[in-house]
Amino acid sequence: MNRAFQSQPDSAALSIPPGMAGVVAGQSLSVEAELARYLPHFSRMSEQLKQTSLQIESSVVEVCDSFQGIAQRAKATVDRTKGFLSREGEGSSDTRSFEGLIENCSGTLVKILNLTEEAGEVSRRAVDRIRQMDKASQSISDAIEQLERIAGGNKILALNARIEAARAGSYGAGFAVVAMEVISQTEKSQKVNAQVSELITNLRTLAGSTLDDLKRLNDKDRQRVEQCKHEVDESLRDLQGAHGEMKKMLTGMTEEGALLASDIGAAVRGLQFQDRTSQRIAHVVEDLGVLSTRLKTRFGDRTGAEVASDDGFSSYTMHEERAVAGIGETESGAGEVELF
Amino acid sequence: MRKVLIVDDAVSMRQMVKFTLQQGGYDVIEAEHGQDALNKLRNTAVDLVMTDLNMPVMDGITLIQNLRRIPAMKSKPILMLTTEGLAAKKEQGKAAGATGWIVKPFDPEKLLQTLAKVLP
Numbered sequence: 515m516n517r518a519f520q521s522q523p524d525s526a527a528l529s530i531p532p533g534m535a536g537v538v539a540g541q542s543l544s545v546e547a548e549l550a551r552y553l554p555h556f557s558r559m560s561e562q563l564k565q566t567s568l569q570i571e572s573s574v575v576e577v578c579d580s581f582q583g584i585a586q587r588a589k590a591t592v593d594r595t596k597g598f599l600s601r602e603g604e605g606s607s608d609t610r611s612f613e614g615l616i617e618n619c620s621g622t623l624v625k626i627l628n629l630t631e632e633a634g635e636v637s638r639r640a641v642d643r644i645r646q647m648d649k650a651s652q653s654i655s656d657a658i659e660q661l662e663r664i665a666g667g668n669k670i671l672a673l674n675a676r677i678e679a680a681r682a683g684s685y686g687a688g689f690a691v692v693a694m695e696v697i698s699q700t701e702k703s704q705k706v707n708a709q710v711s712e713l714i715t716n717l718r719t720l721a722g723s724t725l726d727d728l729k730r731l732n733d734k735d736r737q738r739v740e741q742c743k744h745e746v747d748e749s750l751r752d753l754q755g756a757h758g759e760m761k762k763m764l765t766g767m768t769e770e771g772a773l774l775a776s777d778i779g780a781a782v783r784g785l786q787f788q789d790r791t792s793q794r795i796a797h798v799v800e801d802l803g804v805l806s807t808r809l810k811t812r813f814g815d816r817t818g819a820e821v822a823s824d825d826g827f828s829s830y831t832m833h834e835e836r837a838v839a840g841i842g843e844t845e846s847g848a849g850e851v852e853l854f
Numbered sequence: 855m856r857k858v859l860i861v862d863d864a865v866s867m868r869q870m871v872k873f874t875l876q877q878g879g880y881d882v883i884e885a886e887h888g889q890d891a892l893n894k895l896r897n898t899a900v901d902l903v904m905t906d907l908n909m910p911v912m913d914g915i916t917l918i919q920n921l922r923r924i925p926a927m928k929s930k931p932i933l934m935l936t937t938e939g940l941a942a943k944k945e946q947g948k949a950a951g952a953t954g955w956i957v958k959p960f961d962p963e964k965l966l967q968t969l970a971k972v973l974p
Contacts, residue, residue, distance in 0.1 A: 574866040578873050585877055775877070779962035782870050786959030789867050790937060 546813040556806040560799045567795040574788040581778050592771035595764045612757050616750060623746045627739055634735045641728045644721050651718045658711050665700045665707065672696040856973060857881045857898070861891040861905035861917060862935070867958070871904065871935065871965070878966040888912025892920055899926060902973060904956075907936035907943065915950045922951035931972040935960060 601614075675693035679686030858880045862868045872882045883898060885891035887909040903921060907914040914934055921927040931953040936943075939957045947955055953972050956965065 571864065571866045575869050578866065578869040582873055582876070585873070589877070776963075779874070782874060782962050783959050785870060786867070789864055789958055792864060792866075793937060 549809055549813055553806060553809060556802050556809075560802045560806075563795045563799050563802075567792045570788050571792060574785050577785060578782070581781065585775065585778055588771050588774045592768055592775075595768050595771070599761065599764055599768065612760075616753055616757065620746075620750055623742075627743055627746075630735065630739050630742075634732055634739065637728055637732050637735070641725055641732065644725045644728070648718055648721050648725070651714050651721070655711060655714050658707050658714070661707050662704065665704045668700045669697055672700065855879065855881045856901040857883065858969070859883050859885060859891060859894065859898075859900045859903045861885045861888065861903065861909070861914070863887055863906065863909045867906070867935075871960075874960075874962040874965055875969070877962070878969065880969070886911075888914065888917030888920070891917055895921075895924070895927070900930070902930060902969065903927070903932045904935050905932065907934055907938050907947075915946055918947065918950040918952050933968065933972065 672693045675696070676690050679690035679693060682689065856879075858875055860868050860871045860875075860882060861884075862871070863886055868884045872884065875882050883894060883900065885894050888905070889912040891903065891905065892912075903917075905914040905917055912920075914936065918932050918934075921930075921932060932951065934947050934952050934955045935958060936955075937958045944955050954968060956968065
């Protein structure tokens with residue numbers, strides 16, 4: 515607290531040691547006259563102390579205002595960073611988090627790869643079925659060959675029947691007609707067999723080429739899927755690495771923010787010197803007032819008496835102090851620059 | 855948000871305490887001396903009062919005595935924040951109804967910890 519620069523009247527007597535006297539311009543003065551000449555300096559010194567105290571206080575208030583802004587901005591940054599990092603916490607399932615996004619992205623890519631692999635699997639199964647169909651076609655071809663052999667046997671049998679019918683003369687005429695009919699039917703079945711055989715050959719050729727196409731496609735797909743997997747894995751690893759670095763940087767920023775807050779706290783503590791200084795100055799001013807009052811009471815208010823010169827007193831440089839001392843000076847504005 | 859009334863005749867001290875408390879998430883109102891504080895409390899309810907000891911118009915001890923007569927302030931924490939550290943003065947504060955005594959210069963972190971302790 516400031517004892518608020520209030521002077522307190524004090525009528526207590528002041529004892530001056532005997533023989534104490536001053537000399538002005540070679541002229542001896544009484545103690546009273548000597549002290550009276552210095553009295554105006556008391557109020558000047560008090561005023562300077564008050565001004566100094568007020569200036570320090572005003573500066574401290576300004577510094578505090580600046581701290582307020584710095585601290586608010588630092589706090590806002592730290593809060594935002596903390597908010598981001600909390601979403602990025604270990605095992606975070608928050609879809610807004612970077613890790614969540616990477617996880618989602620990775621999941622989607624895995625699904626696409628799985629679908630591609632499934633398509634590959636379907637195509638592999640198609641290859642197997644075509645192979646089975648080819649095998650079945652081969653069996654049909656074998657069966658047709660057997661039918662061909664049977665037809666050949668029938669034809670020979672019918673020829674032999676005709677020969678025997680000729681030997682039998684008119685009695686074998688009917689039998690010869692039947693033999694001829696058997697030969698005709700056998701030839702017809704041979705034609706059908708040949709057509710079926712040709713169709714099966716064509717079918718097997720088509721199946722073979724389809725099989726080759728599917729195999730090539732399948733092999734290419736597998737290679738592409740493997741390559742995609744590899745590229746996706748690499749990109750995700752890079753992304754996670756970059757994210758890790760970013761997290762590290764943000765954590766560092768949060769720590770810096772905390773340090774800044776702590777530094778500001780220390781500065782606030784340090785700035786409180788002003789309160790003590792202000793109180794001490796107030797006490798000195800008060801004591802100067804008491805001293806001045808006592809001197810005036812003791813020796814009377816000698817307004818108009820010759821004022822002692824500034825010789826021997828400190829020189830003042832600040833314009834406010836000069837103003838207090840009644841010394842004229844052109845005032846410069848804050849921040850003004852004057853080049854000569 | 856908890857509301858704190860700071861009473862100090864030094865504007866810089868008020869500013870420093872206000873800054874510290876605002877950083878701790880408190881809402882702060884200010885008064886220059888005891889009488890100013892009593893006037894402000896007529897229209898505003900606060901959760902805690904932090905006052906200096908030596909002030910013009912009305913000092914901290916008198917303020918506390920007055921505050922303890924107000925029903926709404928009977929059980930509210932009142933802290934002294936002063937450069938005065940004499941045991942006799944502390945006793946006076948305690949007798950007047952102060953909850954605690956903090957000697958300036960204060961440590962911002964400790965000040966916030968103290969507030970957290972005394973506020974229910």
